[in-house]
Amino acid sequence: MTQNYRLDNIGLINRDKKISFKFNGVTYFGYEGDTLASALLANGVHLIGRSFKYHRPRGFFGAGVDEPYAIVQLYRNNETEPNVKATEQELFEGLEATSVNCWPSVNFDIGAINNLLKIFLPAGFYYKTFMWPKSFWYKVYEPFIRKAAGLGVASIEHDKERYEHKYEYCDLLIAGSGPSGLASAYAAAKNGARVILAEDKPRFGGTLLTSEVNIGNQTGKEWAENIISELKEMPNVIVKNRSQVFGYYDHNMLVMSEKLSDHLPKTKKYNPKQRLWYIRAKEVLISSGSIERPLVFGNNDTPGVMLSSAAKEYLKVYGVLVGKKPLIFTNNDSGYETAIEFKKNGVDPIILDTRKEPKSEIIDEAKKLDIEIKFSYVVVAAKGYKKVKSAEVAKISDDKNELGTLENINCDCICVSGFWTPTIHLASQSGNKTTFNKDIDAFVPGLSKQNETTLGAANGTFTLEETLKSSFETGYELSKKITNNDNKTSSPTVMEKKSTTHDKFWCVPLPKGKTYKRFLDFQNDVAVSDVEIALKEGYRSIEHVKRYTTLGMATDQGKTSNLNGLQLVSNIENKIVPEVGHTTFRPPYTPVTIGAIVGREVGKHSKPTRKSPMHTWHEKNNAVFVDAGVWLRPRYYKIGEETLFEGSKREAKNVRTNVGVCDVTTLGKIDIKGPDAAELLNRVYTNAWLKLPVGKARYGVMLREDGIVMDDGTTTRISENHYHMTTTTAQAANVLSHLEYYLQLVWPELNVNVVSTTEQWAGAAIAGPKSRDLLQKLFPNIDASNEGLPFMGYLEADLFGVHARIFRISFSGELAYEVNVESDNGNFMWEKIMEVGQEFKIQPYGTEALSTLRIEMGHIAGSELDGRTIPYDNSLEGLVSKKKDFIGKRSLEREAFIAEDRQKVVGVVPIDKKTSIPEGSHLVKDAMAPTPNPKLGYISASCWSVEYDNPFSLAILKDGKNMIGQKLFAMSPLKNKTIPVEIVSSHYVDPKGERVRS
């Protein structure tokens, strides 16, 4: 294929670098600097896709972010990306793309059958049909409609690309590098401000690249290039192209997505494909320019109908003719600029101007160039199916209601210009209440809400001279406010052709007897008639009209359609546009890759992992790990082919018969110091703490103010004013915050310091009948006897030259000790314990064995302390002081909390002593009862009692204290299990707790 529509003497592309690419399987050539769109157009390809609802042929409508049509499936480096705008995708060697939303091919599209049916598919169509017969919607119709839905195809392969983040701060963030962006950036930078200038396109300069202007005796393009190269040299300036500022959030936080590699055949190793910038700016300058509005007429969605500014851009930036017989349809002077460019490049355009006899320098120039101009003329309809072949035109009366006789004009493209819509998204996102500017029939930013200022076309200023003047001024003033420098750059002299006012007319009436579709939203196929229906049906709020018709809800978010939609609504409603109001502008301005938003917290690193100092040892010894919050803990140490059940049973049994060691480093540890430490504990825990002797530990329970158990653990009095608190692994962070809350806000009179020492100490629990012997061997210099170190006693000692803390506390219900050493020595401690423990048949045990041990002892844990139970439920009422007040006490008096039949933890044993009861089963009286079957309680934890060698469970049971001895059924319909059970005491093993004290 040859580039028939490429001119060789104009454009900013690099003709020395030819690039081959594929579209729908056909190989084409373009040049470096092309977009996929410009390269296809150079090859005369206009048919690129099919529309969403009617699958009508789609070509190119714009040349950038506003593009509603040209959506393709992109193939790059063995990955595929759906819904890429061909007008934004830069060409690279080997690029492959295909049309979306058409099958079997873009030329013959079966979905187009919808087009023939379109009369049956007006707005709201779905809501009023497909209802009967009942259930047919989701059984028959919906699956069919779903197949037709969607644009591109998402591969479910994992993304191999890297996306990174960056937090940046600056004095001025400037969004858009058109004339206003460049001028303000330059003025501010020269005045010493820290500036970030962001441009979403590859090239800086915006309209200066395509307009015929002269700034300080340079062409607009030259001026832009010089300013940019100077800015790039300045240390206080960050200049970014391919970078879209897509969101304006609270407190002047803006977010920008920088595309570093999308324009390359593949991303460089170790480098991100995209980088998301969180930018906190002192001042924000919005110079996002404006987007040309379509004129609305029959079949205005036919390929070949496009914005006149786009046609000009294809010509001047890419050297591409969008047609050789162009028809320009305009209601303002912009169309003339495009026509003039065509003419200068040897193509004869025809201009249809809706205005009667406008006069301006630009129009005069067009006349000088002998361009054919028809005033008071409109395009009634485009002719041609897959490409414009001709246009049906007519004269229009001065009141714009009457069409003259229809004529035909042969043309191969129709370039429309319905004047300009300022891009006010960012301003609106910042909270700015926009106002309607009658002179330009569009919304412009009102009073600044945050520190944002909008400049140039985005602010409705369409002359270059004014734009530059105000931009230089603003850049200087704002930077001065921040830097206090006074380095003023003055605005250069500008030469531009003056234009005259535009025509408010934008929607061509239908000729008698014709039923042309006149489209507002090109991607979602929303036509004038659809909006009319919505209003007829009583939808008043523009937000409802939007949702009902889906106007502006396509991937272009209505950049070209919203305002025309508003104008239509206001016409029909006989309101003025500002009364109708526009729909809310929400981030992102343009779609953003989700991977970029997420950054590097993916895969294994989607959340941090916490590990104990002994982790490596566990790994080496076949530990199977389990997530405990973000901690990794050994669940059991696998021997051979052991299952979890076998392994944990072995480990638990060994604790009951010999001795086991368990890594308890993850338990929260809080160091509490200060003269009022005891008083704090006494207020936080439900039991009494003022009389705990030095060198003693005590078990405590703490509540939330609503009376629910928050956490439990032991706290040891290390010295007079020094306590060591332990918490559950899960609650460690919350408990610390909880204590800080009361110390800082509620009881500031208390002199106490709390600090987490969880990672300061590595902890090993030694449990089992032989643990004392082991301890004595580990610490020959201490008296490990029951007298020397009684239950709940505490000692400090030397472990082979390493300082250690010894607590005689037990979670397993066995005789047990907990040894702490400083973390660097954790592994050393562990190895010593294993080494010395050999003769006592020591085995390490994991969390599974640990829970077996605690369950059969009736010790409550996370599954009972689930944020919904009170002390009584957990048989902890004995620890609730009657005498003193404490956090949450007042809530315990509530009716439901003191109810006679209050739930309580109980033990559950299967009658057959064989069948394990699945956790999450419920207890019922009558297994045969019809649903809803009243539930009396649920199994919170189950284990295989190694003591009695039969299953045992804990349950939270209504009226638990009076249910001991009762026969119930444990039901797990999910597992088709119904197990006859007997309710027993939750303290199944050693109910008197003699072992821990032995």
Add this chain to the structure above:
Amino acid sequence: MSSISALKNIHIKGLFGDHEGKNDKELLKISELSDYLIIQIVKYNSSAITIENIKLDDLNLKNETLNISCNTNTRILWNGPNNWLLVSSKKEILKEINEKLPETDFAITNISHSRAIIQIEGKNTKEILKKGCPFNFNELKKDTCLNSIYNGMSVTIDMLDDNPDKVRIFTLRSFGESFYHSITDACLEFGYKGI
């Protein structure tokens, strides 16, 4: 050798990431610091003691944000109101601290083992910080410090030098491995040298 530092089993020496064709100066240097004394010093609310008269290793406790008082061995980092982190290679200072700071007025807590410390050096150091930490590093000068968050992990950042940039980052020991990954992963783009 009984003691194993937080990152001992993770930190790898050598060249990583996009280092090819770059000279040693351009590369970031990553190292683990271990065996430091880290003491949290907190003055109780009601204490009447004036800290101006107190000197530890000849350094003052200054109660102002970002502040560090330091000498070659010891750096006292402001950690919050009446709250400091003393970081020192001189273990014996602990004795001095306990002598000079009465326990009626101060809580002295040894948390030396509770942190993993990574040192980053090189001209792109701040770029690494900016990838995961929301703090404004543009104006951060030599001998200042702050607490913040990096990829969801709480950190203390000590700016040792600003020409070229050199920082120490402290994080909770148990997060060490995840944090080390976060930092080195962020370095790949520039290339780094584990030393």
Add this chain to the structure above:
Amino acid sequence: MHDDNALFSEFGMDLWRKMSQDLNYNVMFSPRGIINLAHSDAQMNVFARRGNSMRLNGIDAVLLNREEVKEIIPMADFSDNVRFPIFGGLMQPSAGTARHDAVAWGYARQADSMGVDIIQNCEVTGFDVVGGKIQGVRTSRGDIKVKKIGLCVAGSTNVLAEKLNMTVPIETHLLQACVSEPVKPVLDKVVTFGAGHFYISQSDKGEMVMGGDLDGYNSYAQRGNLPTLQHVLTEGIAMMPFLSKLKMLRTWGGIMDMSMDGSPIIDKTHIEGLYLNCGWCYGGFKATPASGWTFAHTIAQDRVHKLNAGYSLNRFHTGHLLDEKGLGTKTWIS
């Protein structure tokens, strides 16, 4: 799941199934099934407890193991490079989605045709309460004399309660959601992430509809901040890595009243003629028909129906709480 919640939502399911016909309006109710993923045995047990409770209440529920989940949603992450592996999940096959706008429009059309006067763009500015009795309501478009007022203004409950000198066990918070660009159908289930708060489903247009955590501070602003969505989407990619390549098309923020135990309130109040329907947190949509039905009953009969008896305002005083998550009164921790 508390019986009150279970039975209530099952009653709602029945109404959903025939809603399109009842309203003669296609609300696109699509019972495509919901899967809650579990990432540990402990979580499987919690789901088992909930699933068994549902089954015992006559509601369908299935416990899926890892392989069964993989069968149904192969695009979830079953690789080794995963932080929280999928252990299984709880599926409610009959649950699903409906077109939210259509539900509102359908009710409005039907109510209108039944003679209900719907006044659009009309803000309540105050109430007339005399001797503990509702006498009327003041609005931006004039006063209306009434005997009974049903207050169902999720997101503005606190604001209107203040005009009645009431404080309620509710805080108003901000919840964001977003959709991706439309893609061809890949996901026909609603899926929630067990190691966080992420949920996802694919609309009939092909957009991935996603959401999760609250922004985490009291708010009436219908605009959120990106870090919350970043956090939510991080969980999204952790669950379904392919999402990384899709583009986020549209985001929005809505305000909801978060009750102190995560369950709603449908009850009379100490003011005669004033009825309260609030505290739906972010779970309100699925309850729409049941909520409306029981509220109507409560207003018409001036007494609660047994279905909403548990949703009393008084339960916070008596301690008969309906806290499914055990988070207590920290409403901002979603």
Add this chain to the structure above:
Amino acid sequence: MLHIKCPHCGMRSQNEFSYGGDATVKRPELNKEVSDQDWDNFVYNRKSLRGKHKELWQHISGCRQWIKVERDTATHEIFKTVKASEDI
């Protein structure tokens, strides 16, 4: 991301903080009689004002201090922040 001025550390980003809810609820004094209504108001009932809202944040990844913030819940604008010991 909100930008919150910690009275101790200066301007910091929201993700260094954790939210703490309504700052106007006062915990009843220990060992004092408290009416049911007062207790319920303390534990459960909230005004959750639209507009200026006094609330608590903890600079959890900073100086770990709880602070009081006055913020507009409709616009998220922050008017002032003070230390735990100060009234707002």
